[in-house]
Amino acid sequence: xxxxxxxxxxxxxxxxxxxxxxxxxxxxxxxxxxxxxxxxxxxxxxxxxxxxxxxxxxxxxxxxxxxxxxxxxxxxxxxxxxxxxxxxxxxxxxxxxxxxxxxxxxxxxxxxxxxxxxxxxxxxxxxxxxxxxxxxxxxxxxxxxxxxxxxxxxxxxxxxxxxxxxxxxxxxxxxxxxxxxxxxxxxxxxxxxxxxxxxxxxxxxxxxxxxxxxxxxxxxxxxxxxxxxxxxxxxxxxxxxxxxxxxxxxxxxxxxxxxxxxxxxxxxx
Numbered sequence: 001x002x003x004x005x006x007x008x009x010x011x012x013x014x015x016x017x018x019x020x021x022x023x024x025x026x027x028x029x030x031x032x033x034x035x036x037x038x039x040x041x042x043x044x045x046x047x048x049x050x051x052x053x054x055x056x057x058x059x060x061x062x063x064x065x066x067x068x069x070x071x072x073x074x075x076x077x078x079x080x081x082x083x084x085x086x087x088x089x090x091x092x093x094x095x096x097x098x099x100x101x102x103x104x105x106x107x108x109x110x111x112x113x114x115x116x117x118x119x120x121x122x123x124x125x126x127x128x129x130x131x132x133x134x135x136x137x138x139x140x141x142x143x144x145x146x147x148x149x150x151x152x153x154x155x156x157x158x159x160x161x162x163x164x165x166x167x168x169x170x171x172x173x174x175x176x177x178x179x180x181x182x183x184x185x186x187x188x189x190x191x192x193x194x195x196x197x198x199x200x201x202x203x204x205x206x207x208x209x210x211x212x213x214x215x216x217x218x219x220x221x222x223x224x225x226x227x228x229x230x231x232x233x234x235x236x237x238x239x240x241x242x243x244x245x246x247x248x249x250x251x252x253x254x255x256x257x258x259x260x261x262x263x264x265x266x267x268x269x
Contacts, residue, residue: 006139009162011038012045012172020078022046026070027139034068034101035138036208037179039094041172043104046076047090048168055088055108057171062104062211072096086110116217122226122250123149129157129224129248142180143224152231153241154184160221173221174245174254178213182229182258186239189231190262205263209238212257219245219253227256237263 006027014022024042026034040062048057068074079091087109094102125148132143143157158180160173183206219225229243239262245254 008139008160008176011042011176012169014042014046014049014076016049017075020050020080022049022076022078023073024076025073026068028070029138032070034070034074035179036064036102036211037138037176039064039068039074039102040104040179040211040213041176042074043076043092043094043102044106044175045169045172046078047092047104047106047108048172050078050080050090051088051108052110053168054110056111056167057106057215058109059214060104060106060175060212062102064102064208064210066096066098066101067207068094068101069096069098074101081105086112118252120244120246120252122246123147123155123228126155126226129159132157137180138176140177140180147228149230152185152188152233153229154181154188154231155226155228156181157224157226159224162222164220164222167218170219170221171215174215174219174225175213177221177225177227178245178254178256179208179211179258181227182211182241182243182256183208183260183262185229185231185241185243186234186258186260186262187231189233189239189241207261209259209261211259214255215253216255217251217253219247224248225253229256234262237261 014024017023075095077093082089089107092104129143134141134143147155158177164170226246229241232240240259243256
């Protein structure tokens with residue numbers, strides 16, 4: 001199935017399977033494994049089902065353990081670590097028959113009054129997404145463009161293709177999108193790597209190791225969001241990228257960090 005025809009309309013409809021346990025399905029991705037952002041997003045969705053609606057997610061931290069099989073359902077087991085008046089904490093383990101494929105911890109906070117300041121600015125000279133030609137990746141629209149910064153990195157416009165009804169679902173959709181281009185920025189950090197990070201593959205094998213998202217402000221994930229990642233170098237086989245997420249108005253809505261593994265592929269024989 002071509003990636004522009006993947007049906008993501010029901011990926012957040014998890015089926016209850018006993019106390020604090022939910023099962024999710026995956027579309028058939030062209031690369032043969034479950035997209036990591038899907039497992040992060042569904043794990044967050046499972047946690048949301050166990051949290052009071054007044055508490056919104058403000059951060060998540062995940063470890064990718066094994067590649068998921070899209071032909072097999074994923075079981076999400078939620079541990080209610082803490083229920084507080086201001087903060088709620090959850091731990092989620094995503095499992096398939098081969099064992100755990102991801103662990104995720106997430107924290108939720110009841111909204112409180114206070115100042116709202118922003119020191120991060122959207123990069124200059126970023127093209128409007130409506131002037132670019134989108135492509136499809138993991139079932140969502142993305143617009144790649146040349147990043148003007150000189151440091152290693154990668155920037156894209158991206159949006160979730162289905163309308164969402166609640167801020168909790170928008171947060172889950174942002175979690176889905178958050179795994180789109182961090183590895184591009186890590187690849188751009190390698191010696192002789194592409195400045196924008198998009199042209200990689202072939203001799204190189206890359207996988208995500210761990211992933212974090214901080215949700216700063218309400219977001220509309222079904223409208224265009226800018227993911228601007230910078231690569232922070234390679235230490236032998238591991239690299240780190242951090243990214244800022246802006247909406248079209250230039251509001252800083254989230255921050256993402258990802259560590260990835262980058263190796264030269266072993267030659268057959």
